Amino acid sequence: MPSKVENWKSEVYGSEIREHLMEFAAEGWDAIPEDEHDAWFERFKWWGLYHQRSGQESYFMMRIGTPNGVIEPGQLEVIGEIAKEYATGPVDNPEFGDAYCDWTTRQSIQLHWIKLEDVPEIFEKLESNGLSTQQACGDSWRNIVGCPVAGKDTHEHIDAWPVAEDLHEEFKGDDDYANLPRKWKVSVTGCDQGCGQGDINDLAFEPAKKDGELGFNVRVGGGLSRKEPRFARGIDVWVPPEQASDVAAGMSALFREYGDREDRFNARIKFLMDEWGPEKMRRVLQEEFVDFELPTAGEDMRDQYTYNAGQNDGHGDHVGVHEQPDGNYYVGLDVLVGRMGADDTLELADLAEEYGSGEVRLTQRQNVIVTDVPEDDLDAFLDEPLLEDYSPDPHPFMRGSIACTGSEFCSLSITETKNRQVRYARWLKDNVELPDGVEDFHIHLSGCTASCAQPQIADVSLRGMKTRKDGEPVEAFDIGLGGGLGEDPHFADWVEMRVAADEVPGYIQNLLAAYEAEREERVVPEEQRGRDGEAVERETFREFIAARDEDALQDLADAEETSYEDPYMHNTKMTWYPYADEDDMNASPAPTDGTGQPLPSDD
Amino acid sequence: MTTDVHQLDDGAWISVNDSREINVSDLWLLARHEFCDCEMADFLAEGVVEVGVDYPDIAARFAGRCIQCGTEGVTDWLTVGRVIDPDDGQFYGVVPESVHVPRKRTRLARPE
Numbered sequence: 155m156p157s158k159v160e161n162w163k164s165e166v167y168g169s170e171i172r173e174h175l176m177e178f179a180a181e182g183w184d185a186i187p188e189d190e191h192d193a194w195f196e197r198f199k200w201w202g203l204y205h206q207r208s209g210q211e212s213y214f215m216m217r218i219g220t221p222n223g224v225i226e227p228g229q230l231e232v233i234g235e236i237a238k239e240y241a242t243g244p245v246d247n248p249e250f251g252d253a254y255c256d257w258t259t260r261q262s263i264q265l266h267w268i269k270l271e272d273v274p275e276i277f278e279k280l281e282s283n284g285l286s287t288q289q290a291c292g293d294s295w296r297n298i299v300g301c302p303v304a305g306k307d308t309h310e311h312i313d314a315w316p317v318a319e320d321l322h323e324e325f326k327g328d329d330d331y332a333n334l335p336r337k338w339k340v341s342v343t344g345c346d347q348g349c350g351q352g353d354i355n356d357l358a359f360e361p362a363k364k365d366g367e368l369g370f371n372v373r374v375g376g377g378l379s380r381k382e383p384r385f386a387r388g389i390d391v392w393v394p395p396e397q398a399s400d401v402a403a404g405m406s407a408l409f410r411e412y413g414d415r416e417d418r419f420n421a422r423i424k425f426l427m428d429e430w431g432p433e434k435m436r437r438v439l440q441e442e443f444v445d446f447e448l449p450t451a452g453e454d455m456r457d458q459y460t461y462n463a464g465q466n467d468g469h470g471d472h473v474g475v476h477e478q479p480d481g482n483y484y485v486g487l488d489v490l491v492g493r494m495g496a497d498d499t500l501e502l503a504d505l506a507e508e509y510g511s512g513e514v515r516l517t518q519r520q521n522v523i524v525t526d527v528p529e530d531d532l533d534a535f536l537d538e539p540l541l542e543d544y545s546p547d548p549h550p551f552m553r554g555s556i557a558c559t560g561s562e563f564c565s566l567s568i569t570e571t572k573n574r575q576v577r578y579a580r581w582l583k584d585n586v587e588l589p590d591g592v593e594d595f596h597i598h599l600s601g602c603t604a605s606c607a608q609p610q611i612a613d614v615s616l617r618g619m620k621t622r623k624d625g626e627p628v629e630a631f632d633i634g635l636g637g638g639l640g641e642d643p644h645f646a647d648w649v650e651m652r653v654a655a656d657e658v659p660g661y662i663q664n665l666l667a668a669y670e671a672e673r674e675e676r677v678v679p680e681e682q683r684g685r686d687g688e689a690v691e692r693e694t695f696r697e698f699i700a701a702r703d704e705d706a707l708q709d710l711a712d713a714e715e716t717s718y719e720d721p722y723m724h725n726t727k728m729t730w731y732p733y734a735d736e737d738d739m740n741a742s743p744a745p746t747d748g749t750g751q752p753l754p755s756d757d
Numbered sequence: 758m759t760t761d762v763h764q765l766d767d768g769a770w771i772s773v774n775d776s777r778e779i780n781v782s783d784l785w786l787l788a789r790h791e792f793c794d795c796e797m798a799d800f801l802a803e804g805v806v807e808v809g810v811d812y813p814d815i816a817a818r819f820a821g822r823c824i825q826c827g828t829e830g831v832t833d834w835l836t837v838g839r840v841i842d843p844d845d846g847q848f849y850g851v852v853p854e855s856v857h858v859p860r861k862r863t864r865l866a867r868p869e
Contacts, residue, residue, distance in 0.1 A: 158763050159765075188775055188776075189761070189774065189775050190775070191775040191776075192763070192765060192772050192775050196765065207769075207780075208770065208777045208780055211777075379767075380767075380804070381829075418767075419767075419768070419806070561782070564769075565766050565769035565770055565777075565780065565781075566766060566767055566768075566769040566781060566804070567782070568781070568782045568801070568803065569782075602781075602803065603803060603804070604767060619801065619822075619824070620782070620784060620801045620824055621824050622799070622824065627784050630824075651827055652824055652827070725782070725783075727780060727782040727783075
């Protein structure tokens with residue numbers, strides 16, 4: 155029997171939702187019939203609107219999908235203006251103020267506290283500037299991700315940006331693919347460093363050569379959610395760039411027809427891949443969903459992948475100053491936990507216009523990149539005061555931090571996340587020396603098993619939990635170690651469970667001390683030394699973790715209290731908003747009308 | 758009027774008659790249970806797996822973990838509240854921190 159969500163989708167879904175959304179917006183929140191709330195909120199996701207959690211009724215998170223993270227000249231200013239005008243809630247966030255933008259791990263933008271009544275104006279402003287929320291959430295083609303510097307990267311073999319653009323144009327709004335069994339996440343990459351993170355997407359196009367021609371190998375079935383992480387598996391298919399959309403259409407049609415519509419927990423294509431395996435996946439794709447002979451896989455470039463691969467001299471992210479093939483530079487700026495105030499966003503838009511082409515790009519590490527800066531303007535750009543807060547050369551603990559939305563707004567999260575990770579990063583920076591040679595150290599904090607912060611592919615993975623301390627329930631984290639991508643990606647091993655949130659920094663401090671004391675070093679023969687001329691090669695953190703069995707990992711370090719103080723130890727989910735002075739659920743002003751005034755309760 | 762019960766948003770919460778009533782992230786004390794070896798399981802609900810109605814009870818099975826012993830899994834059916842009068846649809850929720858006894862069976866609501 156189809157699930158309830160499927161029944162709602164069969165009644166109204168896809169583009170047609172917009173008409174209803176606009177009618178409700180014109181009439182106001184109260185116009186949505188109370189017995190249809192769940193159905194409409196499920197449908198609104200397709201247009202990028204996600205109803206915020208309990209205690210925040212009538213407010214929405216709005217997601218804007220920017221394919222490949224490309225924000226074209228002029229668009230960042232629009233995003234900043236919308237955030238400033240519309241994304242302001244009843245209470246400020248103590249770290250980020252009253253209005254802010256979140257850059258997400260899938261190169262999208264999230265705004266919070268959006269009121270239904272403001273949606274028509276916001277849509278008009280977005281769409282008149284080439285931006286859209288369409289299919290940013292819901293059961294369909296999500297934002298297409300890829301190497302954030304596609305077209306501007308010296309490591310590139312194929313410019314994947316036009317391919318991503320084509321897929322975006324073709325599959326956003328195409329009724330044939332508007333209603334899939336579940337979300338459909340696609341990655342397209344043309345560089346040899348692996349920074350499209352194809353391994354954790356439902357469908358991935360990765361650069362590969364076949365008979366001397368450059369194209370893509372196709373992988374299917376990656377994803378991290380629900381304690382069921384999977385890496386995408388090769389299906390022995392190579393495709394030239396001009397046929398990528400045919401294969402993408404075939405794969406998403408296959409998912410549409412064979413994905414599980416009865417059990418949403420079993421619906422993602424990773425579970426169909428579990429059931430079928432790559433050979434059957436290929437066979438069904440060939441026989442039923444494409445009308446040309448699929449070439450077998452070409453020679454990939456995975457042995458060159460260094461992105462988030464845990465190497466000492468690898469390419470951990472896109473932060474820093476990098477030369478483009480055209481002689482200009484792109485400058486990657488660290489945005490701690492991906493959240494930038496609206497005023498800072500507007501200032502960044504001005505700087506991108508002044509020093510670059512006006513284009514800004516978003517990375518899958520929640521950072522921003524200003525592209526096309528001429529060499530002569532670099533120094534002046536780097537001297538701009540804004541770059542003191544969003545540094546191109548940040549401390550590794552700031553640079554390596556990723557956090558999901560968390561209990562501030564999200565229904566599923568167990569714990570507070572972003573503000574906590576900000577405090578973790580600052581404390582670690584002030585109190586913990588990184589071992590010599592460690593310049594990239596990734597700590598990903600996710601509030602629950604949905605894994606939006608991609609915890610399983612970090613050096614240190616934090617996943618929201620609870621424990622008791624002195625008998626009282628407190629927020630806590632499971633801690634995993636040694637995850638990462640690269641040629642042979644590896645999910646973190648879960649090592650310490652239910653560590654109280656205020657003992658996590660102490661654990662990381664002790665862990666790094668153990669790593670520094672116990673890591674192996676070897677003298678590199680002169681003829682094997684790399685360009686840096688290092689005479690000693692040290693075991694990477696990932697190698698260090700991989701070399702130890704479960705018992706040894708558990709003996710590595712203990713959690714402990716330190717000078718770190720955590721103001722969010724209580725059950726933040728029981729509050730209407732964790733940072734409100736009066737945070738009790740009954741103190742919530744929600745739901746409110748279009749001006750933010752509380753609506754009378756039914757009671 | 759029938760009572761409409763379902764879980765939504767990846768099992769984040771239970772809706773009763775289109776009102777969000779039960780969230781994940783609460784701790785439930787379980788007695789006379791088979792979830793783990795603890796006499797009293799201190800169970801963290803991480804996700805709603807199934808919901809059911811056995812008038813007047815609304816029941817659910819949760820995925821999660823006992824935070825005392827670390828056992829992970831899915832509970833048997835827990836009563837999460839009651840709708841005593843289907844005509845007014847008013848939901849009376851249980852208190853998660855009080856003691857609950859899971860049971861083996863209930864009537865399934867429509868699958869999610």
